[in-house]
Amino acid sequence: MAIEETFDAKESMTEGHSLTREPRINETAESTERFKVRIENVNGWYGSKRAIKDVNLNVREKTVTAFIGPSGCGKTTLLRCLNRMHEMTPGAHADGRVVVDGIDIYGKSIDPVVIRRRIGMVFQKPNPFPTMSIFDNVAAGLRLNGMRNKTIIREIVEESLKNAALWEEVKNELEKPGMSLSGGQQQRLCIARALAMQPEVLLMDEPTSSLDPIGSSKIEELVRTLKDSVTIIIVTHNMQQAARVSDFTAFMYLGDLIEYGSTNQIFMKPEKELTERYISGKFG
């Protein structure tokens, strides 16, 4: 596929760039595991306000990693740094390295548009394209990136809707407006839309916060199934949700990454007192 070719070309161009900063985490201890996303010394800024402070974090391939923490702790900002959406906010910028499959997405020759084709994103509020049908919504990423082959588009759309557990509900009304679906269905439509680009990493920004409990549980179920094929990073303000869906959990507070470990460890025996107090509901 043409997209991958461009991406590989960028990779070779940035190799020389990859040793400019020394990552803080002792990588030798964990080097046997395969990391999909390595976050190294990332700072996120809004103007002169530092919203994320020197975050270092390694995300394992085909797992679900949850970012938790009280409002304003920077978890969403960190997530948005991972596909360079953060810098779209006026006045915002980020520095540090985010290495996805060995490529620093903040490398000089990297075009963020190309990056975002491989790193999908699902937003807090479902945002299907209002002028498009269900089918067209899922096909949007393909078509607007130049895919013309109708057979391929149709196949990918069907597969994506199936993967997003929406196919059975909409297969007879694909030409209806995407906005005609219920909130939970719209969110799964947005997931299908992201999956159609066949991303390797899927970023989810509180994907259930605007949904009812039934819609939420369907999304959670979906997250657990999807991790077999895609690496998922999910931001949630709901600790129970983090405990239910994630394999690894990162707790953030005031822009700092306080603790990161397996979800079991974070929830059962957190090492930091702050984590313990947050988990047990004493603040936040």
Place this chain on the structure above:
Amino acid sequence: MTSYSNSNKKYSKILHETVNKNYRKRMIINKLVTVFAIVCVIAAIIPLGSILLEVVKNGASAISLEFLTQPQGSIGSGRGGVGPAIQGTIIVVGLASLIGAPVGVLAGIYLSEFAKEGKFADSVRFFNDVLTGLPSIVIGIVGYVIIVLAIGSFSVFAGAISLSIIMIPIVVRVTEETLKIVPYSLREAGHSLGISKARITLSIVLPSAKNGILTGIVIAISRIAGETAPLIMTILGTSLFFTGITGPVDALPLRIWRLASQPYESAHAFGWGSALVLILMILALSVGLRFLAQRRSFKVAI
């Protein structure tokens, strides 16, 4: 209730009294404002209705096939029609829209999506607003000096350019304002799919704002279709049919003005008829474009 603090309880009596007293007052004000609003609506509708009524009453009898298709007969004879003026209005306004709408929409897109802030965008906005308020006769003079004198003749081209100059600032404003209402989350969704900004603007943002922009274009076209002053300076107004883009031509507002200044009953009747035709043309355009805008097509590419 246990959750209330003591100070809340202490003031509960005076609170309820104040609320009850204000409630009656608010009910009366509410009624008064409602009545006032209805009176204002009627006051706004009366002139519009009476103009339409007068135009239909005086103009309907003048309209015939001959009136719509033939050039005017000899002055005062009451023969012929305003065919050249109808044709001229369609050509000049059509050409002006073909120039003005794309330029206006693209400039609006630039201001809303690409420039946003900065000195350049702010000055473009400022001069655009100044242009909106410019008297149309001034634009006519500009058309006369720059195009008519340069070409050496009154022309369709000069008229279309002048009208498009009136049209552009309206379309720019409406496009920018409409695009601003399109939620940022749609652009964000587009970015997250790795779609280029130009594609997002064209295929996601613009379709969402389509109805608003179309309405703005219709308003602008209606405005220029009724312009008289710049046309006197640019297309002159003849009693002949269209001869070419560099030749003079007639237009309905010009014709109405000429007919009204003639001392014949038959000319006045033709004037009313022309006014009715112009109003119907604008109405048809407005209804037609609205119909087009509302007809949504959801195609599945199979």
